[in-house]
Amino acid sequence: MLERALTGDQKYYRWITALLILMGLGFAAYLVQLNKGLTITGMSRDVSWGFYIAQFTFLVGVAASAVMVVLPYYLHDVKVFGRITILGEFLAVASVTMCLLFIVVDLGKPMRLLNVLLYPTPNSILFWDMIVLNGYLFLNILIGWNVLEAERKGVHYPNWVKPLIYLSIPWAVSIHTVTAFLYAGLPARHYWLTAIMAARFLASAFASGPALLILLAFLVKRYTRFDPGREAIDKLSQIVTYAMIISVFFVGLEFFTAFYSRIPSHMHALQYLFVGLEGHRNLVPFMWLFAILAIVALVLLINPSTRKNDRTLKIACAAVFFSMWLEKGLGLVVAGFIPNPFDQVREYTPSILELMIALGVWATGFFVLTILYKIAASVKEEVA
Amino acid sequence: MKIYNAKPILIGLAIFIGLATFPLWFNMGKAAPPPDxxxxxPVIQRMAVKQCIMPKDQMRTEHMQLLNDWRTEVVRNNNRIYTASDGKQYNMSLQNECMNCHSNKSQFCDQCHIYAGLQADATPYCWTCHIAPKENK
Amino acid sequence: MESSRRNFMKIGGACALGLGALPIVKAYAKNEKPQVAPDSKALVATKWAMVIDMKKCWEKGKPGCKDCLLACHSVHNVPEIKTIKEEIKWIWNEQYEHAFPGQENHFLPEEIRQKPFIVLCNHCTNPPCVRVCPTKATFKRKDGITMMDYHRCIGCRYCMAGCPYGARSFNFRDPRPYIQTELNMTYPTRERGVVEKCSFCDERLAVGLLPACVEACKCGALCFGDIEDPNSEVRKLLASRFTIRRKPELGTQPSVYYIV
Known part of the structure; x- marks a missing residue:
């Protein structure tokens, strides 16, 4: 089926070329990092994880796009999702690929990466994260590919795929939970040390993943002859609505616990994010933008007339995606390190090279996504 | 027999063969001198019996394994003394034991490593952390 | 004898598997007795601990004395990278409010607020860094030392997120050009991309020497010994003086105690 990715119109080739150029630039920047070390990033002794790990954390959430169509379709028989499960699964493949790449570019000694397998360490959450992420990647490749191939041949997919589909549902929950546990179990990082961390991850994942999926469904409809269906988009937008409400509610819960208990260490990170701490306010504008976007998204999503209107729904989904990116892909990881263990504020700003590498990884993800969606859309066009 | 699309296939084949054999003709006529x-x-010259911790042939083929085992024992198990098969005891340390006798890294280690095509100071990357003895050149 | 191709493949596969397993069998069959042992001169303990008498340090030490810090950093070839972001520190000074955050108040004696406290890796009994490391590159020795295996570290910096004491430094760049002191030719440097920290001078204990910082302190403010031995110097100090530890509420059980 891969050959379908090789033929396309001029627009398709132009888009692919643009992505390849960005990937090349990112790779060149990575070579500089490989040569000079992580000193080329903005990370420090105090904020020892930065943009890379934050992107990784956010993208684990985007991978939830798959489970949010697979679960209703296979467990609740929501038939309208039948047409788009493949889009959800392939989006998950692309986002998990980006997750793994972001982990690799963050390592100080990438050539020793396989030590994680060579010396398996079950007490480390990172070890489990490696297992669940790779597992989820392979599950979605296997399921997506086999189901699509069966569709092309006009037969039912092989029986052995069915248990894998059921397995992929709890497995999806595990990737968010385990990634949240990376943070929620560290004794002296007060912003992360919260029991609802995993719940927050699930809620924000179920908002940002399907939101991007809706936007992509609109794109697929516009650029190919495959129509994912208005009903499927309707159903997805309801999921996004509920998940977004719960997400924002959870952020509110964090505020209550911190500011009603008035325990300084619990308040510090939130203060740093939203009003600044000891005069340091790098992230304040971004977090207010998050708040505004979240409110805009909620207003547009909760109101049925704007949710059912294509234009406003697109705006709402973009707002959900971008606000969650600000919250998780920017604020959450960095604020966990502020203030540092000595109660000092040391800020973090990503460097240009760091952003270039990140952009390269995003381009790689969208490259994978484009290829997979091209194949899926071609098969769907052919069958229809 | 007729080949379809002969022109692009033959050109492609030629490019492929050229690339695949690149290392051969790139290095042609540039034979590296055999390692010596x-x-x-000074330390080895003063020794009465010139004997390393294992016989020479064994050292030649197994020194990397031995060094790796030594580092595991020292760093992870806190064992620092190695008893050789002849009963002699050694401090398991590349920097403080091996290089005591073999104080000529460039004439000893590098000779074979460079001949074998390993990048000096990069593979094996012992010397990015361990400090080699100063040599008078 | 007739045999199907299928059977032939099966038998062939089984044979290949058997051949492949040969080296494993050989490795198990080799039963040499271990040829390695610790140095007989080594200092041993059930659990190493340190008591730092800050009062003694401030009263008896010359003002601004940094003997212990310098001794450690020169013995271990610790680089001096001047930017605050990439600093490498094994043992250093912090003010009270930074070393013991949350325990300060406005009316503490001037001395406590202004004078430096010596901080280093606490070699916790429950070290979060060891718990989170995905490769066991940082691990707990039987004698309580939290060790680093620089050969195995992949540089993921999870331990730095885990450590509540900021005791870990990452080599963002090649440290060699920044080693200001004279190279200690008997100890390695580190390389770019790994995390490093104090090791309670495991290499010195192994040959019968006390940690470099303890040896360098002329006023005897640093006391090092076996906390499980009731007759040790550290136990006597702990029994007779009031001591505090950094962030005890986290349950990490630091092995470094402070007399204030």
Missing amino acids: PKLDT
């Missing part, structure tokens, strides 16, 4: 590791350091 030197053992004539």
